[in-house]
Each structure stands twice: as C-alpha cells, then as structure tokens.
Amino acid sequence: MATIPLPKIYTISDLTAEIRATLEDSFAGIWVTGEMSNFHQHSSGHMYFSLKDETSQIRAVMFRTANRQLKFQPKDGLALLVYGELSVYERRGEYQIVAEYMEPKGLGALQLAFEQLKERLQAEGLFDDARKRPIPMLPRRIGVITSPTGAAVRDILHVLRRRFAGVDVLIYPVAVQGDQAAPEIVEALGELNRRGGLDVVIVARGGGSIEDLQAFNEEMVARAIAASRIPVISAVGHEIDYTIADFVADLRAPTPSAAAELVIARQDELMQRIDDLGSRMAGIMRSRLHGLGVRIGGLDRHLRLLNPIERIRVQRRCLSDRWQNLTALADRRLTAFHSRLQTTAGKLDALSPLAILHRGYSICLRLPGHEIVKDGSAVKPGDLVEVRLHRGRLRCHVREVQAESCHEPSRGGPALSGSTGLTTG
Template identity: 40%
Template sequence: METIKKDIYTVSKLNGEVRQLLEGNLSRIWLTAEISNFSAPASGHWYLTLKDSRSQIRCAMFKGKNQSVNFRPSNGQQVLVRGNISVYEPRGDYQLLIDSMQMAGDGLLAAQYEMLKNKLAAAGLFAHDTKRALPNNIQRIGVITSPTGAAIRDVLHVLQRRDAGLEVVIYPAQVQGDTAPAQLIRAIELANQRQEVDVLLLTRGGGSLEDLWCFNDEALAHAIYQSNLVVVSAVGHEVDSSISDYIADIRAATPSAAAELLSKDKQHKQQHLQQLSLQLSRAWHHHLQGRSQHLGLLEQKLYRQDPKRRLQQLSQQFDEAYYRLHTAMTFRLNQIHLTLQQQHSVLMAHSPQHTLQLQVQQLEYLQHTLQQRMAEMLSDSEQRLSKGAQLLAAVSPLATLKRGYSITTDEQGNVIDDAANLTLGQTVHSRLNQGQMVATVTHIIP
C-alpha cells in the first residue's frame, strides 16, 4: 500500500500556487483575437472570451483599466489586447487580466513590431559588441533596393557628387509587399556569395508602417545579422524605424545620409563622429531597454503582490455570486408564482362564490326549463281544450236547435221525449234556437 505523503494540498492551496507559477513565469503578453460572451455588470468590470478558429481563453478587464478604452467592445470584434496570465482561484480557471485594449489593425502591426524587437533584443541580435565598423577603404558599394525607386536615385546622386570614383553594384529587390522579404534575403545571400563589394547598403524611401513592413521580417533580421559583409540600413525617413535598422551594423537616417556616410570627403571625420554618436545613442538605448526590462520584472513582482489583485479576485467572485443569486431568485420566484396560480385555481374551484355561481346558473337553467315546460303544457292544454270545445259543439243540443229543432220540457224542466207522457191541458215549455215559448197541450197524437 502506498504511503500517504505529509505534504497534502488543498484545492485552494493548489490553485494559489498555480496562479503564482503562471504569474511568475509568463510576463505581460500581447494577444489578438475575436471577442465573444462580452458582459459588463453593474460593478463596471468587463468579462469576455477571446477566441480564434481553434481555441479560446476567458478574460477580465477591471473598471480601473477599461476606462481608458476609447470604444465599446462587442461580440465578433477583432481586438488587440495586452495583459497578464492569472488564475481565478475559486473556479480554478486560468484567465487573462487585460490592462490595455485597442482595435486590431495598425495597433496589431505596432504590437508585432514591439514583440519582434523585444525577442531579437533578448536573443542578443542588437548587442553593441556585435556591430562592425565601416571598412577603411571602400571601393565598391553594394546597394540592395528597387532599381526604379527614388532611393537609388538619391544614393547615386550623392555618390556622384561626393566621390565619383566609387563603384556601385545594384542587387535589385522589391522593397514593399509580401514577396519583398524573400527577395531582400536572396540579395544579401547573393552579395555574400560573390564577395564583390566592400559594404552593403539596404535602403528604400519613406512610407507608411505597412509600406515598410517587409524590413520588420524576422528572417530578414537573421540574414542581416549573419551577413559577412558590413550592412548599412537606411530605410524610410529620419523618423522611421525598422528592425533592419536595429540589426544592421550601421543605421543611416535616410538613403542620402547613407550615401554620404559611405563616401569620403572632408566631412568624413564629422560623419564618423556622427556614427560614434549614433552608436553611443544605441548603446544608451539598449542600456535603457535593459533597465526597462528589469523594471518590468520588478513591476510584475509588485503586481503579483499588489492587494488590488486580491480585491479584483473578490470583485470577480462577487459578480459571479450575484449572477448566481439573481438567477436562483428569479427561478424561485417563477416557481412561487406558478404555485400561487395553481392554488388560486383550486381555491376558485372550491370557493362558496364559485359554488353559488354554479347554483345560480343551475337555478336559471331550471327556471328557463320550467318556463319552457309550462309554456309547452299550456299550449298543449289550449290545443286539447280547443279540440274538446269543437267536439262538444258538434254534439251539443244547441247545435241541433240551430238546425230548426226544439227541446220541450214540462213545468219541472224534464225533457219530454214521448207523447204518451203528456196530458191534455198540460203546460209545456219549448226552447228554440232563438228564445222559448209556452204552450198548452190540446191534442195528443201517439
């Protein structure tokens, strides 16, 4: 039987250590994805899911952070976010705590640029001790650029003016578009294979971030770094900056400035001084970048120990508890309402008022039936009476009188129907159809 170890974790302890492990090993990251399941409860915090075609991750952006977002997020929207990986301990879910959000587009390119620059800097490709100085005696310059662009015209014009004896070898390549990085890499490799020039100039004119994007290619950066020939980068205008500028041995502000740097004249010492100044500036920049990275690590450490982190966890937990309570109360109220409706129906079915209504309805029905039955009986009686009257009239003596007959009675009112019952001198009464007469019997005929 396996011996139970003394160090037994609770779920809370395990989730807490996982959170510290993730927050300690994953620094602040950039992420681009599509928003789904966005919600904004009354607390002011935002909860959402970021997803691509294959995966998704839960995210939270607390009130103090989302107030700086200049648009209202919605489901289906592509965004670029920056945040820290953490663990929501009560549920054991890992999540991204967002501190910056912007619409995808130029912001994505800028973020990709910064990510690649940080990656190459961490790999040592920007290190000052890897940079090489210009050869002392430059006789032939290799120019990698578009043969029809403005940059080559500026370079040739400056070289012709300052040192017409310099030879120029052009290695044509596209300097814009998806296929440009591969052509630029092939040009660098070809120049290194031929070894026919003393220095390489990688250049093009100014443009937007998208126009210059091919000079921010990681493969091109490694090709420049691995070049045996000294590489001078002069991409865009003075304010423009590309990865090739950081990787190259020397960076010039413009194509014309690069041509002046590569050509000899009385200003050579001044240009060399400018080069040293640029190298010093780069070294200072790298020093500041290193200090910035160190500061970022300290900031991450401080962030993990910040009491606001616990408050954010509790605030998120409160929002979820409030949602569950609201759902449970709504469900319970619906059940109570349904039960009350059922009990009301039962009560109404057994209430005296309901019974009285039924009895009133039954009484009204019986009264209607009685009246209808009495009317039918009265109608039947009238019909029978009418028939009886007709029959009585048919057999009535009065009807016989109407035909000219009469009824003779004695003084007592007895009907005389036999002459033998009469006596001479007897008074008789005869009833006619109209009126009566009194007669005295004077003659009897048997």
C-alpha cells in the first residue's frame, strides 16, 4: 500500500520569502515603462510612486541614495523609463519595483530638468528684465570665469586686445564640465563679489552637448548669478545653445568671442564718437551762447529802459528833440510873422497921415484934447494948439482965424485938405 506524502505547509513568511527570492532572481535588472502616479517623497528622502499603463499598475520605490543623481524633479503624469529590480515588500506581501535609475520617456532627463528649472525660476522673477543691471559702456576691469586652458579664454583675450588694448582682465580659473564645475563657478562668483574692483564679469565656456553644458543649467549657478552685485554676461556654448545661466544673467552673449565684443566698444570707435560728440557739443554751446547773448542784450535794453536814470535820459532826449522842433517851428512862425508885420507896417506907413509930414505937411491939434483941427472955425483966437511937424512939435496960441476956400491954397504955405487957415503967434 503506497504512502501518501504529506503536503508542504508554508508559513506566510516562508511563502513570501520564497516568492521574493523567485521574483528577484527572475526579474533582476529590468526596464519598465509606464506613467508615474501617486508620487510622494518622504522626509527621509525616499520616493514612493506607482507606474501604470492602460490596464495595470505596479508600486515602485526609489531610495534616497539612488534619487540623489536625478537631474529632474519627478511628478505625476510623467511617462518614465525605469531601470531596477522586482522585489517583494514582505510586511504587506506586495511586490514592487526598486528603481535604481529613471528618465523621462521621449525627453532626456537633462532636458526635462532644464525645462522644469526654467519654469520655476521664471515664476520667481529671476528672468525679469527689470532686475537686470546695465553693462558699463567702458569697464575698467573685467573678470572672466572660465577654464584657463579652453578656447573660450583665448578668444576673449584676443578680441579684447584687438578692441581696446590695455584693458585690465582678471581670469578666475574653474572647471566648466563635470560634477565640480557648478560648485567652482558658484565659489568664483562669490569670491569676485567679495573682492570687488570689477565692473563686469563674463561667465564663459565653449560649445558642447547638453551634458557638457550641464553646470550652467544648475540651480546653484543660476542663483549665484542672480545674487551677484557685479553685472554678469553669460557666454556659454554656441549661438544655438541656451542655458539657465543665459536667462538669469544681465546679458546673454551667443559665444565667448561675442561677449568680448559686447563688453567693451572699440577704442577707435570711442575716440571717433568722442570727437563727434565734442563737435556737436561745441556747436550746441555756440548756438546756446549766441541765443543767450541775444537774450541778455534784450534784457539789458529792457533794464535800461526800466532804469529811472535811463528813462530820464530818454525823456530828456525826447524833450530836447521836441524843444528843437518847437524852436524851429517858432522861428518859422516868427519869420513869417515878421515878414507879414513888415508888409503890414509898409502898408500902414503908406496909409499913415504921419507919412505926409515927411513931405512938408503938418497937423494941428487943439489942446488940451488933441483933437485934429480940420476947420478954422474949430478954434478961436487965444486957443492953445499943437502943430506936429515931420520933426518936432510947436505949441502956439491962435492970434487970428481966417476963413478961406478949401480949393485955394493957403498963402502961408501948404495946408491939409479941408482945414481952415490959422494965424498963430
């Protein structure tokens, strides 16, 4: 009679341990793709999440020692490519993926990290033009943070010597690639700000892949540039390359050589500009001085007119002119009046009875009333009369009055017409 073997009876722990061993042996070093969900990062630094597709999901964990190397920030909804091993969490009897590496599916981790950091810093305002400082037009001392052996430093020095010989340049050597590059760049910026004496700093390196330029996409470098008191020019890679440093810096140059072109003008161009500005200034000053001279002349004339002494002088000149005009007018009127007077006097002389006396006639006046005696009957013997001659006068007493015809001449000489002959004594 055959013996029936007894079935193996597992404890829960034994079964779970055996399942774990089987899974870990069969699914070690696997790649899994799926969409991240339920992401949570514990205070310990471990990351817990799920990967899912259209019909299924699986839990996953990425411990702190592994996720420190991530270049991007995981979040729900990302399509991921995860490398790790399948394991069983014995306390719950659940299997999960222990992730050792992951990257965004279809988009490199570095590119995703770049976009995430760019979006976050932009939201903080680190890219705003309002916070960026102007680059001095003519810096006296320029700092350059770059590799001392790369082509970038040679290009910068060559262009600076060609454009403005004698400008002072301080080279601060740093690694521009690798894990130590970002900390060294941050330290260089801090040291140059503490040292002072620089007008502008150029952070530069030549071109390369996104991995080569990663130091200039690090958050610590971006914040160090933003915190710099010295204006910073970012000159990283080629013209098509953009880094986070380019967005935060006060000025972005497409290449290191272009940074040297932008940081200082050509010496001959500056001299020509100074000459042009000097000529323009001289012309403007001449024009201004001429205008001010004209204005001062006008104000001087105005002040002279307002000056009481000047006003008296002006009024005196005006009065003198008017006096001369009045004198001339009076002279003309006096001359005309004198001429008229002479004419009238001539006429009066011609008409005056006294003019007849010159021809030998006389006038007899009865005194004391001085009435002209025209008729002998007007007087009587004994009356006192005055005879006015051409020269002199006679006072006589009438001795005799003789009546005679007015048409007969007087025997005693000429007589006035209509008078009566008198005999005087």
